[in-house]
Amino acid sequence: xxxxxxxxxxxxxxxxxxxxxxxxxxxxxxxxxxxxxxxxxxxxxxxxxxxxxxxxxxxxxxxxxxxxxxxxxxxxxxxxxxxxxxxxxxxxxxxxxxxxxxxxxxxxxxxxxxxxxxxxxxxxxxxxxxxxxxxxxxxxxxxxxxxxxxxxxxxxxxxxxxxxxxxxxxxxxxxxxxxxxxxxxxxxxxxxxxxxxxxxxxxxxxxxxxxxxxxxxxxxxxxxxxxxxxxxxxxxxxxxxxxxxxxxxxxx
Amino acid sequence: xxxxxxxxxxxxxxxxxxxxxxxxxxxxxxxxxxxxxxxxxxxxxxxxxxxxxxxxxxxxxxxxxxxxxxxxxxxxxxxxxxxxxxxxxxxxxxxxxxxxxxxxxxxxxxxxxxxxxxxxxxxxxxxxxxxxxxxxxxxxxxxxxxxxxxxxxxxxxxxxxxxxxxxxxxxxxxxxxxxxxxxxxxxxxxxxxxxxxxxxxxxxxxxxxxxxxxxxxxxxxxxxxxxxxxxxxxxxxxxxxxxxxxxxxxxxxxxxxxxxxxxxxxxxxxxxxxxxxxxxxxxxxxxxxxxxxxxxxxxxxxxxxxxxxxxxxxxxxxxxxxxxxxxxxxxxxxx
Numbered sequence: 001x002x003x004x005x006x007x008x009x010x011x012x013x014x015x016x017x018x019x020x021x022x023x024x025x026x027x028x029x030x031x032x033x034x035x036x037x038x039x040x041x042x043x044x045x046x047x048x049x050x051x052x053x054x055x056x057x058x059x060x061x062x063x064x065x066x067x068x069x070x071x072x073x074x075x076x077x078x079x080x081x082x083x084x085x086x087x088x089x090x091x092x093x094x095x096x097x098x099x100x101x102x103x104x105x106x107x108x109x110x111x112x113x114x115x116x117x118x119x120x121x122x123x124x125x126x127x128x129x130x131x132x133x134x135x136x137x138x139x140x141x142x143x144x145x146x147x148x149x150x151x152x153x154x155x156x157x158x159x160x161x162x163x164x165x166x167x168x169x170x171x172x173x174x175x176x177x178x179x180x181x182x183x184x185x186x187x188x189x190x191x192x193x194x195x196x197x198x199x200x201x202x203x204x205x206x207x208x209x210x211x212x213x214x215x216x217x218x219x220x221x222x223x224x225x226x227x228x229x230x231x232x233x234x235x236x237x238x239x240x241x242x243x244x245x246x247x248x249x250x251x252x
Numbered sequence: 253x254x255x256x257x258x259x260x261x262x263x264x265x266x267x268x269x270x271x272x273x274x275x276x277x278x279x280x281x282x283x284x285x286x287x288x289x290x291x292x293x294x295x296x297x298x299x300x301x302x303x304x305x306x307x308x309x310x311x312x313x314x315x316x317x318x319x320x321x322x323x324x325x326x327x328x329x330x331x332x333x334x335x336x337x338x339x340x341x342x343x344x345x346x347x348x349x350x351x352x353x354x355x356x357x358x359x360x361x362x363x364x365x366x367x368x369x370x371x372x373x374x375x376x377x378x379x380x381x382x383x384x385x386x387x388x389x390x391x392x393x394x395x396x397x398x399x400x401x402x403x404x405x406x407x408x409x410x411x412x413x414x415x416x417x418x419x420x421x422x423x424x425x426x427x428x429x430x431x432x433x434x435x436x437x438x439x440x441x442x443x444x445x446x447x448x449x450x451x452x453x454x455x456x457x458x459x460x461x462x463x464x465x466x467x468x469x470x471x472x473x474x475x476x477x478x479x480x481x482x483x484x485x486x487x488x489x490x491x492x493x494x495x496x497x498x499x500x501x502x503x504x505x506x507x508x509x510x511x512x513x514x515x516x517x518x519x520x521x522x523x524x525x526x527x528x529x530x531x532x533x534x535x536x537x538x539x540x541x542x543x544x545x546x547x548x549x550x551x552x553x554x555x556x557x558x559x560x561x562x563x564x565x566x567x568x569x570x571x572x573x574x575x576x577x578x579x580x581x582x583x584x585x586x587x
Contacts, residue, residue: 053465074465074466074469076465077466085461090458091457091458092458093454094458102462102466103466104448105448105467105468106466108448112449112476115443115447122447126447166465168466169467
């Protein structure tokens with residue numbers, strides 16, 4: 001079985017600083033795959049490389065066996081990759097549900113002519129997208145904001161809104177960059193349930209997260225980064241017993 | 253919820269139509285009608301510009317260039333070559349659309365001040381060409397433009413027409429025509445905004461990375477909205493040329509570009525009806541301020557400055573927010 005996401009000898013240098021250096025790993029379809037490591041270990045850089053926001057200095061990323069080197073982020077989205085951001089990227093000039101409907105962009109193809117005259121085909125597509133987006137907002141747990149402006153939402157709700165938007169795109173793999181950052185214990189527990197639900201749907205989840213309890217509980221495999229290099233890779237049980245990881249990160 | 257949403261979309265359009273019907277009650281002479289017609293045509297132009305500036309968040313300081321190109325294309329095609337008006341307007345719009353696409357593709361990679369400078373330059377180049385190509389455009393002296401004409405029927409500011417047995421003057425007929433065009437321009441703009449294409453455009457403004465990771469080809473959409481707004485400007489420039497009957501390169505000038513962008517910002521970026529209010533205010537203000545004589549420009553600047561300081565979101569968004577706040581207070585928290 002080929003891996004859904006495969007990273008080979010990935011290198012990213014900003015000037016003289018190697019944010020990511022010689023990183024290789026593979027994510028099988030259907031897994032929950034987490035990337036952990038101290039601040040500045042290169043986790044977000046790694047996600048930005050995988051989703052095409054950064055161009056690697058060296059190395060290669062394969063999505064479903066296809067090299068992503070020449071692909072723009074929107075072309076990666078067409079191939080089933082979607083993500084959320086550590087620094088939330090919500091369109092504050094739109095309503096909450098419009099942000100989620102934006103996620104349906106690739107599924108909603110309408111010509112300029114259909115749009116300008118608002119022909120029935122467009123209205124039907126919009127109604128279906130609206131309903132779907134409302135369902136997704138319910139699904140991620142921010143259903144009460146269906147009629148709200150994005151700018152009126154709380155921090156935790158916005159984080160879930162980003163997940164809903166990513167899910168709206170019907171991805172094969174979803175990358176979540178620190179989804180639990182800034183959430184309280186109840187919200188984190190709800191997030192854990194949500195990630196499980198997403199994984200149960202058959203969507204591959206890649207996760208950057210600091211919350212160890214969350215990560216160890218839901219991940220199938222883990223990648224531990226330290227100073228841009230791979231410190232360890234394996235199942236949660238293996239990682240827990242890895243002496244290097246214990247020394248560098250988990251502590252004593 | 254969706255139903256309410258759609259109703260509110262068309263409610264604005266109906267209110268605008270109502271206002272356009274009522275306005276003639278306040279217009280007492282041909283000059284008033286002329287002003288109202290100009291406002292409608294320029295209003296439709298800024299509705300198009302607002303798609304680019306207010307919704308997609310890209311600046312253009314050279315839009316009068318496209319307005320001027322449309323005006324001159326129509327003037328030359330109908331005047332020099334004897335084309336009928338509608339083909340002249342449409343072919344002009346296509347030509348300007350292509351020019352905008354060719355120019356927009358590279359410069360829309362720029363952001364912020366750099367994009368401002370590039371669009372400014374585009375406007376300047378167009379104005380210079382119109383000034384210098386005397387043989388075709390008449391140079392700085394300008395050129396006459398024939399009356400608007402469809403299948404031998406002419407719409408001239410100086411004619412008289414009968415509408416349901418009622419005799420109306422040429423400027424009155426033009427006002428009705430321009431009002432219809434404005435309503436159509438607004439309807440198209442509203443349809444565009446509330447659609448997948450419109451969401452993609454707004455997401456380019458809201459968060460370009462978010463747009464790209466859900467599959468929006470941001471470069472494509474920036475070019476698209478640049479072209480659409482240029483086509484709006486071109487069509488309105490063509491109508492303006494027909495209405496005025498005479499055009500000079502001033503229609504493509506830097507001052508005109510700045511006037512357009514000021515209408516958008518003053519009226520309310522991202523508010524289709526707001527930018528029309530911006531056009532109304534900026535066209536009427538000089539008339540009202542004429543009493544101040546040499547202080548006119550100073551007063552004009554002062555009013556703009558104060559509006560932007562106290563209403564940074566623009567006239568209409570600020571006013572509607574104030575009204576709905578007051579309504580909420582009166583009804584005890586329920587609007």
